[in-house]
Amino acid sequence: MPKQSPVPDEVDKPFWDAANEDRLVVQNCIDCDRLQHPPVAKCPDCDPGTNLEWKEMSGRGRVYGYGVMYDCPVTILAEDQPFNIAVVELEEDPGIKMLSHLPGTPVDDVPVGAAVEVVFEVTPTTGQKVPEWRVVG
Amino acid sequence: MPTQNAPASMYRSTEGLGIWEHKGKVAAVGIGHSPTARRWDETTDTSLGAWSILALRRAIEDAGVRPDEVDGLVMAQETSTGSPWPSDKPIPEDFLNTYKSTDNPLDGIARLSADWILMNMPELTNVNFTMYGPGCMSNAVVTAAQAVGEGLTEVCLVLKGWHNFGGRYYVGQGAAGGNTVTGPGKYSTLWGTVACYTTAMQFEAYCRKYGKNHDMMAPFVVNEKRNGLMFPEGFWAQHRPEVLTVEDYLAARWIAKPANLFDNDIPIMASAAYLFTTPERAKDMKQKPVYILNVASDRTRVRSFGPTLEEAEAATDETGRKIYEGSGLSPSDLSFENMYDGFTLFHQFHLEGIRFAGVQRGEALDFYATDITIEGPNPASPSGGNAGAGRTRFWMHTDSIQQIQGRAGARQISKPAEIGVSGGPTPTGGNFTVWSSTPG
Ligand SMILES: [Zn+2]
Numbered sequence: 001m002p003k004q005s006p007v008p009d010e011v012d013k014p015f016w017d018a019a020n021e022d023r024l025v026v027q028n029c030i031d032c033d034r035l036q037h038p039p040v041a042k043c044p045d046c047d048p049g050t051n052l053e054w055k056e057m058s059g060r061g062r063v064y065g066y067g068v069m070y071d072c073p074v075t076i077l078a079e080d081q082p083f084n085i086a087v088v089e090l091e092e093d094p095g096i097k098m099l100s101h102l103p104g105t106p107v108d109d110v111p112v113g114a115a116v117e118v119v120f121e122v123t124p125t126t127g128q129k130v131p132e133w134r135v136v137g
Numbered sequence: 138m139p140t141q142n143a144p145a146s147m148y149r150s151t152e153g154l155g156i157w158e159h160k161g162k163v164a165a166v167g168i169g170h171s172p173t174a175r176r177w178d179e180t181t182d183t184s185l186g187a188w189s190i191l192a193l194r195r196a197i198e199d200a201g202v203r204p205d206e207v208d209g210l211v212m213a214q215e216t217s218t219g220s221p222w223p224s225d226k227p228i229p230e231d232f233l234n235t236y237k238s239t240d241n242p243l244d245g246i247a248r249l250s251a252d253w254i255l256m257n258m259p260e261l262t263n264v265n266f267t268m269y270g271p272g273c274m275s276n277a278v279v280t281a282a283q284a285v286g287e288g289l290t291e292v293c294l295v296l297k298g299w300h301n302f303g304g305r306y307y308v309g310q311g312a313a314g315g316n317t318v319t320g321p322g323k324y325s326t327l328w329g330t331v332a333c334y335t336t337a338m339q340f341e342a343y344c345r346k347y348g349k350n351h352d353m354m355a356p357f358v359v360n361e362k363r364n365g366l367m368f369p370e371g372f373w374a375q376h377r378p379e380v381l382t383v384e385d386y387l388a389a390r391w392i393a394k395p396a397n398l399f400d401n402d403i404p405i406m407a408s409a410a411y412l413f414t415t416p417e418r419a420k421d422m423k424q425k426p427v428y429i430l431n432v433a434s435d436r437t438r439v440r441s442f443g444p445t446l447e448e449a450e451a452a453t454d455e456t457g458r459k460i461y462e463g464s465g466l467s468p469s470d471l472s473f474e475n476m477y478d479g480f481t482l483f484h485q486f487h488l489e490g491i492r493f494a495g496v497q498r499g500e501a502l503d504f505y506a507t508d509i510t511i512e513g514p515n516p517a518s519p520s521g522g523n524a525g526a527g528r529t530r531f532w533m534h535t536d537s538i539q540q541i542q543g544r545a546g547a548r549q550i551s552k553p554a555e556i557g558v559s560g561g562p563t564p565t566g567g568n569f570t571v572w573s574s575t576p577g
Pocket residue numbers: 029030031032033043044045046047049
């Protein structure tokens with residue numbers, strides 16, 4: 001599904017740059033040894049909270065849950081309705097969650113708990129790649 | 138000094154604080170409501186500012202005090218339900234000629250400052266305490282209760298107003314219409330999420346966890362609409378007195394399945410105001426005081442995309458514990474519950490969190506199939522909430538005060554209305570108040 005192109009900013013540029021290289025990275029607070037997503041300028045759990053790094057993930061996860069969009073406000077997604085929006089949790093830390101359209105999975109037939117792996121999808125406007133997820137096996 | 142947001146220290150947002158130090162020492166007395174409208178017609182006397190002043194004057198009159206007795210004002214500055222005033226559109230001339238302006242031209246139109254209110258209510262000659270309880274009435278209510286408890290004000294007005302303008306401001310508008318996305322939307326709206334998506338996702342997980350289904354929501358939503366039609370201050374009662382049936386609910390189109398049209402509320406314009414005071418001052422006022430036994434706040438920080446079901450359940454469990462710890466009450470003390478319902482699909486998190494009528498986790502949808510009406514033993518959301526009266530997030534508070542004062546009219550619950558709880562908005566971030574007919 002063609003998506004809006006995300007415009008990276010100072011904080012999350014490494015996340016989106018990695019996506020363009022088909023790599024999934026997640027921000028990590030070195031002092032707390034804790035992953036954080038979406039990216040933030042400062043770790044919310046410690047001070048000054050700026051000892052942050054980017055950790056490469058395996059790209060494996062699981063479907064946590066989902067909903068099916070029928071009345072989507074985003075114009076360029078509207079003609080693809082209805083479509084799944086799943087919440088995926090990462091293998092390294094199920095607390096870290098990302099959204100996915102689950103390309104290849106039929107609408108409203110989402111296998112909750114199933115294993116997924118990351119794929120990288122090009123967005124049409126700028127070519128920026130976006131992490132997406134496919135059910136495996 | 139410009140009016141400030143309430144400091145974090147005024148909120149009871151952690152457990153272990155014991156009984157609220159001002160339990161029974163703050164009372165709600167007066168209530169004032171403006172009319173409602175779907176959207177502003179751009180006439181001066183139906184503007185956000187005019188209706189907010191109207192609500193305040195009605196609350197003052199209802200309490201039976203003189204305006205010069207009022208010494209405090211707690212309110213929210215934000216009044217948007219998502220609808221911006223177009224940047225290139227002039228403010229109507231008549232509005233500018235009628236009201237004094239602050240340095241923000243949208244004051245009284247698309248936002249409200251305490252300065253604007255005080256400039257345009259010259260009869261409030263003795264207000265020396267102003268504070269913002271940002272967001273919604275739930276916040277302003279706990280802020281004002283704490284302020285009266287702390288002696289910062291003795292006769293305090295509490296105000297929340299909402300504006301809503303013409304035109305579409307949602308589907309395909311603004312960022313949603315673009316080919317790129319910036320800010321937090323890169324991790325949510327990029328995939329096409331709508332406001333109710335997260336709640337829908339939580340509700341789907343809830344149904345899976347407990348073996349329930351969306352159809353089981355019908356009795357609750359039907360009851361919400363019924364209660365709302367008995368709320369003469371509300372939007373549906375005033376403008377669209379349409380009865381909702383179970384069949385209507387089950388046939389409604391999906392927005393984000395499993396959230397359908399009736400699980401969402403309708404954005405409207407309306408203002409409401411209350412008058413809070415001390416029990417001593419309340420003795421001389423016109424209405425029966427409704428004592429506040431506790432205020433509690435939830436400031437959950439969501440870990441990642443979410444909140445998830447687990448986060449919603451943990452947060453509302455904690456809120457329930459705070460509500461009872463600070464008030465010294467238990468679930469069986471509640472005559473009714475008025476926890477937030479906008480979206481309807483998260484009301485069960487709140488209801489189960491406070492264990493209303495002994496309902497445990499996973500049992501709320503079965504509870505909805507029992508008698509939850511105002512006539513029954515366990516009135517659930519007698520206000521009708523946002524679903525029954527429109528998106529304001531204040532019906533629950535007005536109803537709680539009216540129920541205990543015996544002024545809820547056709548909505549008056551059949552059992553004695555002694556103690557109730559109201560608050561919200563979301564399961565993972567809100568402010569909650571315990572109301573009572575007696576101070577302890
Ligand atoms: Zn940290």
